[in-house]
Structures are given as C-alpha cells and as structure tokens.
Amino acid sequence: QSALTQPASVSGSPGQSITISCTGTSSDVGGYNYVSWYKQHPGKAPQLMTYAVSNRPSGISNRFSGSKSGNTASLTISGLQAEDEADYYCSSFTSSTTWVFGGGTKLTVL
Amino acid sequence: EVQLVESGGGLVKPGESLRLSCAASGFTFSNAYMSWVRQAPGKGLEWVGRIKSKTDGGTADYAAPVKDRFTISRDDSKNTLYLQMNSLKTEDTAVYYCATHRSGSFDYWGQGTLVIVSS
Numbered sequence: 676q677s678a679l680t681q682p683a684s685v686s687g688s689p690g691q692s693i694t695i696s697c698t699g700t701s702s703d704v705g706g707y708n709y710v711s712w713y714k715q716h717p718g719k720a721p722q723l724m725t726y727a728v729s730n731r732p733s734g735i736s737n738r739f740s741g742s743k744s745g746n747t748a749s750l751t752i753s754g755l756q757a758e759d760e761a762d763y764y765c766s767s768f769t770s771s772t773t774w775v776f777g778g779g780t781k782l783t784v785l
Numbered sequence: 786e787v788q789l790v791e792s793g794g795g796l797v798k799p800g801e802s803l804r805l806s807c808a809a810s811g812f813t814f815s816n817a818y819m820s821w822v823r824q825a826p827g828k829g830l831e832w833v834g835r836i837k838s839k840t841d842g843g844t845a846d847y848a849a850p851v852k853d854r855f856t857i858s859r860d861d862s863k864n865t866l867y868l869q870m871n872s873l874k875t876e877d878t879a880v881y882y883c884a885t886h887r888s889g890s891f892d893y894w895g896q897g898t899l900v901i902v903s904s
C-alpha cells in the first residue's frame with residue numbers, strides 16, 4: 676500500500692487560510708469516509724485534528740476543517756496563527772483492511 | 786483523562802526480538818480498538834497494526850512490512866497493549882506509538898518509545 680500524496684511544504688501569513696491536499700486512490704481516500712488529519716510538533720506525539728473526513732474532536736478549533744472530493748482529501752486552516760506551524764499528516768482506511776498515512780506536510784507560518 | 790504510556794524500547798541487533806507495552810488508563814480499555822503506529826527518524830508516520838476489542842473478536846490486522854514478524858496482543862485485566870516484534874530489521878528503527886482507534890482514526894496517542902535496531 677503506497678503512502679498518500681501530500682505536498683512537502685505549504686506556507687501562509689498570519690490570518691490567511693491555507694489548504695493541504697492528500698491524494699490517494701479509489702481503494703483508500705476515494706472509497707471510504709475514514710479520512711483523518713493529524714498535527715505533530717517536532718519530538719511530540721501526533722494530535723488528531725479531524726476525523727471521518729470533516730468531523731472535529733472536542734477541543735479542536737473550528738478554524739480546522741476537513742473535506743473530500745473523489746480521491747483527494749483536504750485540510751483547510753483558516754485565520755492562520757503562529758501555533759499552527761507544525762507537520763500535518765492525513766490518514767485513510769484502505770480496501771486491504773489497513774490504514775495508510777500521507778508523507779506529511781510542513782506548514783510554515785511566515 | 787486518557788493516558789497511554791509506552792515502554793520496552795531500546796537497542797537491539799538485527800534478527801533479535803523485543804516486546805513493547807502500552808499501559809492505558811482513563812477509559813474502558815476492554816472496549817477499545819487499539820493501534821500501533823511508528824515513525825522512523827526524520828520520516829513520516831506508518832501504521833503498524835490494530836487489534837479489535839475481544840467483544841468484537843480480538844483479531845489483529847497488520848501492515849505488509851511487519852506481517853508475520855510482529856504480533857499485537859492485549860491483556861484487558863491489566864489494561865495493557867503489547868507489540869511483540871521478532872526478526873527485527875534495521876528498517877524497523879523508529880519511535881513506536883500506541884493509540885486508541887475510533888471512528889477510523891487514531892484519537893489518543895502515547896508519548897512513544899524508541900526502538901533502535903543496529904549491529
């Protein structure tokens with residue numbers, strides 16, 4: 676199972692909105708609504724930001740929103756803040772009854 | 786408060802075995818599906834495997850690179866998850882995280898334990 680495809684890096688200024696894409700296939704992202712997104716600071720454990728495509732766990736800001744179209748999922752962060760700077764990973768269930776992650780995207784807040 | 790604490794990591798030689806543990810608290814462990822996820826130094830996240838609750842059969846699924854070498858088990862009486870790793874390879878070097886698994890996502894994570902496989 677190949678990793679999902681994410682851009683290596685994205686950047687934005689405080690207050691702006693950015694979107695990170697996550698491209699898979701019909702056997703993973705396109706076939707199931709089990710896409711989730713994670714934020715990870717260096718040396719720390721990942722944190723769940725959205726699940727089941729567009730749901731937010733309790734305590735996660737509504738500035739974070741998930742969506743999906745076909746084989747591509749997206750995470751949009753609005754009103755960018757300095758503390759949003761981190762690595763972001765997407766994940767999806769697959770037809771092989773396994774899970775696959777994206778390669779990760781480094782978000783830089785300018 | 787959900788807490789997951791991994792232990793058992795260390796330095797081992799290729800071909801050797803190691804068992805990781807994950808002590809859980811703050812939720813009903815016996816009802817939970819649990820996963821192991823690893824991260825090689827400087828690399829991205831990689832799913833290792835998941836075990837269902839015993840109520841749902843207690844079976845485990847594995848990623849292709851570890852299938853037939855790694856085994857996930859659980860002791861609900863001790864609220865503990867295990868990862869038995871055999872025939873370790875240098876490419877298994879990583880921080881290993883345990884995580885609760887719900888609604889197709891990994892919602893709570895431990896702090897991780899480092900496994901280094903090197904001769």
